[in-house]
Amino acid sequence: VKRRSTPEDTVVARLASVLGRPGPGGPALLGIGDDAAILKRIAGRTAWTVDTSVEGVHFDRRWLTLADIGARSFHAAVSDLAAMGARPVAALSSLIVPEHFPVPELLELVAGQAQASRQLRCPVVGGNLSRGGELSVTTTALGALGKGTLVRDGARAGDEIWLLGDVGLPAAGLRCLAKGVPRRGAVAVCVDAWRSPKARVRDGQRLLGRAHAVIDISDGLGIDAGRIATKSGVRMVLEGRRLEAALRPELVTVCRILGERALSLAVAGGEDYCLLATGAPRSRPRGAHRIGRVERGRGVTLEADDGSTTDVSAAGFDHFRG
Amino acid sequence: VKRRSTPEDTVVARLASVLGRPGPGGPALLGIGDDAAILKRIAGRTAWTVDTSVEGVHFDRRWLTLADIGARSFHAAVSDLAAMGARPVAALSSLIVPEHFPVPELLELVAGQAQASRQLRCPVVGGNLSRGGELSVTTTALGALGKGTLVRDGARAGDEIWLLGDVGLPAAGLRCLAKGVPRRGAVAVCVDAWRSPKARVRDGQRLLGRAHAVIDISDGLGIDAGRIATKSGVRMVLEGRRLEAALRPELVTVCRILGERALSLAVAGGEDYCLLATGAPRSRPRGAHRIGRVERGRGVTLEADDGSTTDVSAAGFDHFRG
Numbered sequence: 001v002k003r004r005s006t007p008e009d010t011v012v013a014r015l016a017s018v019l020g021r022p023g024p025g026g027p028a029l030l031g032i033g034d035d036a037a038i039l040k041r042i043a044g045r046t047a048w049t050v051d052t053s054v055e056g057v058h059f060d061r062r063w064l065t066l067a068d069i070g071a072r073s074f075h076a077a078v079s080d081l082a083a084m085g086a087r088p089v090a091a092l093s094s095l096i097v098p099e100h101f102p103v104p105e106l107l108e109l110v111a112g113q114a115q116a117s118r119q120l121r122c123p124v125v126g127g128n129l130s131r132g133g134e135l136s137v138t139t140t141a142l143g144a145l146g147k148g149t150l151v152r153d154g155a156r157a158g159d160e161i162w163l164l165g166d167v168g169l170p171a172a173g174l175r176c177l178a179k180g181v182p183r184r185g186a187v188a189v190c191v192d193a194w195r196s197p198k199a200r201v202r203d204g205q206r207l208l209g210r211a212h213a214v215i216d217i218s219d220g221l222g223i224d225a226g227r228i229a230t231k232s233g234v235r236m237v238l239e240g241r242r243l244e245a246a247l248r249p250e251l252v253t254v255c256r257i258l259g260e261r262a263l264s265l266a267v268a269g270g271e272d273y274c275l276l277a278t279g280a281p282r283s284r285p286r287g288a289h290r291i292g293r294v295e296r297g298r299g300v301t302l303e304a305d306d307g308s309t310t311d312v313s314a315a316g317f318d319h320f321r322g
Numbered sequence: 323v324k325r326r327s328t329p330e331d332t333v334v335a336r337l338a339s340v341l342g343r344p345g346p347g348g349p350a351l352l353g354i355g356d357d358a359a360i361l362k363r364i365a366g367r368t369a370w371t372v373d374t375s376v377e378g379v380h381f382d383r384r385w386l387t388l389a390d391i392g393a394r395s396f397h398a399a400v401s402d403l404a405a406m407g408a409r410p411v412a413a414l415s416s417l418i419v420p421e422h423f424p425v426p427e428l429l430e431l432v433a434g435q436a437q438a439s440r441q442l443r444c445p446v447v448g449g450n451l452s453r454g455g456e457l458s459v460t461t462t463a464l465g466a467l468g469k470g471t472l473v474r475d476g477a478r479a480g481d482e483i484w485l486l487g488d489v490g491l492p493a494a495g496l497r498c499l500a501k502g503v504p505r506r507g508a509v510a511v512c513v514d515a516w517r518s519p520k521a522r523v524r525d526g527q528r529l530l531g532r533a534h535a536v537i538d539i540s541d542g543l544g545i546d547a548g549r550i551a552t553k554s555g556v557r558m559v560l561e562g563r564r565l566e567a568a569l570r571p572e573l574v575t576v577c578r579i580l581g582e583r584a585l586s587l588a589v590a591g592g593e594d595y596c597l598l599a600t601g602a603p604r605s606r607p608r609g610a611h612r613i614g615r616v617e618r619g620r621g622v623t624l625e626a627d628d629g630s631t632t633d634v635s636a637a638g639f640d641h642f643r644g
Contacts, residue, residue: 008541009549029367033553034474035405035538036371038467042364045351048447049358050414050462054454083357092372094460096418125370132376133456138416140372140462145360152356216357219330227331231355 011103012129018110019093019117019124027090028125037126039090042144047086050140051077063177066105068195069137070112075199076218077139078120079273082204083216085150086143088122093139096132109137120199150207150214150277155232159212159278161292162285163246164203167221168262169193171269172254181257186250197273204275206285211277220270222315225300228278229313235297236278238267238312240304246289267302268315333425334451340432341415341439341446349412350447359448361412364466369408372462373399385499388427390517391459392434397521398540399461400442401595404526405538407472408465410444415461418454431459442521472529472536472599477554481534481600483614484607485568486525489543490584491515493591494576503579508572519595526597528607533599542592544637547622550600551635557619558600560589560634562626568611589624590637 012032022028030038053059053073064072078088093113097106117124122141173190181187200216207214213232217224225236240263247262255262278294292303300313334354344350352360375381375395386394400410415435419428439446444463495516498509505513522538529536535554539546547558562585569584577584600616614625622635 009552030471030473035402035536036369036408036465038406038471039368039370041366042368044363046361046364047358048361048412048414048464050416050448050450050460052416052418052450052452052454052460054418054452056455057453080357084360086358090370092370092462094372094374094462096374096376096458126372128372128374128460130374130376130458131379132374132458133378134454136418136452136454136458138372138374138450138460140414140416142370142464143358149352149360151352214357230331 008129011106014103014107015110018107019114022123022125026123028123031125032127037092039125042089045145047081047084047143047145049077049080050138051080052136052138055135064195066109067112067115070109071116072195072197073137074113074116074139075197076273077141078122078199078201079216079218081141081143082199082201083150083214083275084143084145085148085204085208086145087205088120088201089142089144090125091117091122091139091141093124093127093137095127096130096134096136098133098135099131101135120201146208148208150204150211152213152215152228153231155213155228155234155278155294157234157294157296159294160281160284160290161236161238161294162277162279162288163274163291164277164288165200165272165274166193166248167217167272167274168251168266168269169248170197170271171265172251172258175258175260176254179258186253187257189250190254194271197271199273200275207275207277210283210285211279214275214277217272217274217276218270220268220315221276222267222300222312224276226313228276229298229300233298235295236292236300237295238292238300238302240302243291246291267312330451333428336425336429337432340429341436344445344447348445350445353447354449359414361447364411367467369403369406369465369467371399371402372460373402374458374460377457386517388431389434389437392431393438394517394519395459396435396438396461397519398595399463400444400521400523401538401540403463403465404521404523405472405536405597406465406467407470407526407530408467409527410442410523411464411466412447413439413444413461413463415446415449415459417449418452418456418458420455420457421453423457442523468530470530472526472533474535474537474550475553477535477550477556477600477616479556479616479618481616482603482606482612483558483560483616484599484601484610485596485613486599486610487522487594487596488515488570489539489594489596490573490588490591491570492519492593493587494573494580497580497582498576501580508575509579511572512576516593519593521595522597529597529599532605532607533601536597536599539594539596539598540592542590542637543598544589544622544634546598548635550598551620551622557617558614558622559617560614560622560624562624565613568613589634
């Protein structure tokens with residue numbers, strides 16, 4: 001007996017089988033295939049975010065598999081929850097797919113989302129599939145908040161600036177790909193950092209009750225530090241020597257190959273998905289790099305050893321600049 | 323003193339001012355401007371949906387203002403919550419915007435979203451702004467579920483088929499626009515139905531505890547009835563005479579002008595955002611049109627007065643067909 005269903009429904013059913021069905025221990029009572037997903041009661045407050053990756057703007061298929069694209073867009077969205085100190089609960093995926101896009105490729109992209117969702121314990125419980133001229137992946141994710149929240153506007157003069165994770169590697173990796181630098185050793189480390197960013201959920205949890213302000217670095221350390229500065233009404237002073245000490249040796253190595261300054265990729269690179277935080281010195285969590293201080297004032301300055309300062313509050317990637 | 327902020331942040335701040343700040347009585351503790359929104363505790367289960375409208379696929383700027391596009395995409399998303407019997411709580415908006423898209427036009431689109439969000443008591447508490455090649459609007463909405471849920475898979479043989487709302491008007495309105503039919507009287511009614519769909523939140527609430535299966539009609543009565551049929555493992559029989567009796571006189575008038583059959587626009591038109599439900603005869607809510615019956619079997623048939631039947635399970639707009 002032939003089953004009647006529309007091509008869209010057939011595709012959705014295949015995507016759903018890659019993403020998995022809601023289980024009894026999971027967050028969803030009803031998953032993909034109805035008008036909306038149904039979630040079990042979430043105790044307490046929730047953090048909720050949406051993030052979009054567009055082909056040609058946020059990703060480039062020359063250097064990423066479709067599975068990479070699925071996974072990295074998922075981590076990028078959940079990174080916003082990490083920066084709030086939330087524990088991911090569930091996600092919905094909304095895809096815009098060009099006509100004649102092969103279904104096996106779509107399944108590969110969704111397999112990347114599924115893999116990331118398993119890593120992050122954040123099942124995809126629903127979504128949407130639309131036709132359009134260019135491929136894009138929109139992920140909306142819900143997270144549970146326990147006590148406390150990490151916000152952008154709590155930085156105070158006297159705080160230290162902390163970095164959790166490594167800045168600059170993804171930007172260096174992308175440049176290596178663009179220049180065709182052979183992918184081995186330190187180059188491979190940088191390329192992998194760009195290709196497979198990880199949402200730092202555990203670091204976000206560790207900052208709860210410790211940090212005064214937190215943001216995840218997506219557009220660049222300079223721009224994102226500037227967001228804390230603006231929201232909190234403070235000046236963020238990045239101390240060049242400390243920041244350099246926090247850089248991974250692989251970044252330094254690769255910057256030598258590329259003929260770039262490691263510090264400038266660290267400040268303006270973007271796509272790092274590290275957490276940038278401020279807090280009192282006594283509260284600094286283990287593993288957080290101290291890279292500067294918060295002062296009264298405004299903006300973001302990078303302070304060199306000789307005391308000279310550079311304004312870096314616009315250093316990074318702004319989607320609306322170009 | 324000049325404030326430092328990136329162009330993206332400036333645009334987001336202007337959009338946020340159109341959308342309004344979270345108030346003390348609202349669902350959000352923290353709105354636009356951090357990594358994620360924070361929602362107050364939601365009692366009970368939640369329904370959660372995401373929906374995307376893409377220029378050239380779901381909307382056409384020849385016949386819609388940007389405010390229309392914002393409002394209708396918002397209603398389309400909330401319609402999914404209505405079809406679950408959920409009360410809308412809050413939404414996030416994710417926009418993909420082409421380069422050089424004028425900010426005043428973006429503000430107009432967002433004003434349409436803001437208006438719909440007020441009508442539906444569903445504030446926009448956050449979102450995302452991305453560059454891309456084509457304009458698209460993705461809305462994710464959360465709704466609170468009380469007792470019971472409306473799903474697609476509960477239809478049973480012996481149920482009546484109910485329609486809440488008017489089918490066919492939007493499709494007729496769109497055809498009038500395409501043919502340049504002067505917009506007055508019944509034509510204006512159809513054009514407005516297409517331009518300004520309304521999510522039927524109250525009808526969804528009234529179906530709780532009464533309906534066995536519910537879906538909102540977005541792709542067409544035939545396709546969407548087919549979804550209930552497939553999910554529930556039943557045959558949906560649309561009774562032509564009853565369906566015709568349920569049609570608005572304006573649709574009949576306009577179809578006469580267009581030289582189209584009212585019944586075929588009703589079955590295959592799409593973009594109706596009515597609710598289609600099944601339930602026991604004694605449970606039919608006031609205002610619901612009885613348009614057919616559920617039988618054992620599969621598929622969707624339209625039954626004419628003379629007893630002849632037509633398979634209409636693929637009648638409507640399938641984004642993945644073309």
